[in-house]
Amino acid sequence: MSRGDKDTYSDKQKRKAEHIEESYENKGVSKDEAEKRAWATVNKQSGGGENGGSGSQTSERTKQAARKDSANKAVATKHGISREKSNSTETKESLLKKARGKNIAGRSSMSKQQLANALAKV
Secondary structure, eight states: OOTTOOTTSOHHHHHHHHHHHHHHHHTTOOHHHHHHHHHHHHHHHHOSSTTOOTTTTSOHHHHHHHHHHHHHHHHHHHTTOOTTTOOTTSOHHHHHHHHHHTTOTTGGGOOHHHHHHHHHHO
């Protein structure tokens, strides 16, 4: 199979890429760039054509977790929290333990994000 050949993709993958491409074109992205982005998205989500690809060894649960983590980071960035400061990998319990060690008042009623912000200020 030559590079760029879409014969091994399922009909569903082709429809998905077409839909994504149209969406990018509606946003003003050039046709070539829209096509590249669409197929990159399909490849990332499904692991390429039917006969495998770089993502074919990744389980659906792992892909789902990666998408969720990516979405959480995007929301944090949207709300002004840089990715470096995002504590998405730390649990609320670990943040509570750190806050207890620094004697932060009101820590027990704080959300995970509030704890992270309070710890960043100290």
